Amino acid sequence: MICVYCGVRFVEKFSFHKLFFQTNELTCSQCISKFKKIIDPVCEICCGYIIENQKLCKNCIEYISLKLEMPLIINKSIFHYTNEIKEWLNKFKFCGDVQLASIFADDLMEYYENSFKNYKIVPIPLSDARLKERGFNQVEVLAQYAGLNLTNCLERIHTEKQSKLNRYERLSREQVFSYCCAEKIDNEPIVLLDDVYTTGKTVQDAATILLQNGATEVHSLTLIRA
Structure with missing residues (x-):
């Protein structure tokens, strides 16, 4: 081979x-x-790093103390954002080597089966402009290689690339998603699928829209936790 x-x-x-x-x-x-998998103990909400004997990371503790809206219940991530996976992400996502999605196909399916089996899977969409620029939605390609069935019911407004925004700018960004299906979700649990979890703003915003349109609860499964 x-x-x-x-x-x-x-x-x-x-x-x-x-x-x-x-x-x-x-x-x-x-x-x-080369790729470092996330292992416990991690934050019970976002899968991020925690201080010893803590259940939540400092970011989630801050969100709760400030009473910020956190409609997403749990995020599960598989890999740490190391230099090696950053290089893989650049080749896959930005250079268009889509076959590299096959590397993590088994991991995505395994985590879905173990944590969110029978949940409806909704991918984080790209804006029309970003999709035209890149030529593919990296989340849909990951799902395709993993054999995961997707329900596309979100649309995204075109904004500046997330990678160009600092933490404050990401968290203060306005809602960028809208619901695009004719029928609402029929009281079902949803798991959002995305490639990278950074501040959590993207999946939290998407979760808000899904809950407004019939989802009973929303979680997320992300390949990488930055």
């Missing part, structure tokens, strides 16, 4: 899972080992 990330030929390890389900490894073990 040829690793989709580094391009080096490697020998695929045998397993009965691959034999019965006819799946193949697309990434060598050396590349996979």
